[in-house]
Amino acid sequence: AQSVAQPEDQVNVAEGNPLTVKCTYSVSGNPYLFWYVQYPNRGLQFLLKYITGDNLVKGSYGFEAEFNKSQTSFHLKKPSALVSDSALYFCAVRDSSYKLIFGSGTRLLVRP
Amino acid sequence: GAGVSQSPSNKVTEKGKDVELRCDPISGHTALYWYRQSLGQGLEFLIYFQGNSAPDKSGLPSDRFSAERTGGSVSTLTIQRTQQEDSAVYLCASSLGQYNEKLFFGSGTQLSVL
Helix, strand or coil: CCEEECCCCEEEEECCCCEEECCEEECCCCCCEEEEEECCCCCEEEEEEECCCCCEEECHHHCEEEEECCCCEEEEEECCCCHHHCEEEEEEEECCCCCEEECCCEEEEEEC | CCCCEEECCEEEECCCCCEEEEEECCCCCCEEEEEEECCCCCEEEEEEEECCCCCECCCCCCCCEEEEEHHHCCEEEEECCCCHHHCEEEEEEEECCCCCCCCEECCCEEEEEC
16 A cells, blocks of 8 residues: 655754755555645645656745655755744655545744 | 635534534535544545545544535535544545645644543
């Protein structure tokens, strides 16, 4: 069965520094991978997706994610973090019946 | 409305009571999902409707949980004989179709079972 793992419950980073939120996946066949973000008191929002093509996928708010097939990873990255990026981030994979399976989430805290 | 609407936003109930949670998806979206988000936990898949196909109920945690989607639009999630472990935020999402993975989420229903 398709699954994703987010090994970090929380990531702390200083404003202006690069950030990485980790995600690894387990799928049979080609992976369809996603990142969603949940800002405080707001609903979940789509950030980006990888279906095929370039391993570096660009998304909303300056975020990007790098697909690495050999390491079965899909880490979320941003070159320079903002305090407003503080939120809960979820990695997800599409399974064979087309529904999305989400990871446990990683809380990102960007300190000023 | 412009987005996915869920009601009520908060529901407090007593253990053993039945509850109904409602979701109005974005007009024209054929796929509808229910997820559960417990404190400190990730998003747990519950059920998925796609068009007129039989729903994928593989995530429902027990037979106390059921959901229906009338006319391919509004969906109701019903929890019978609620238990304290059912306390969570229940999230609904919709998307344009089976192959469109950009889900639009509602704000959720916070369910508290006393």
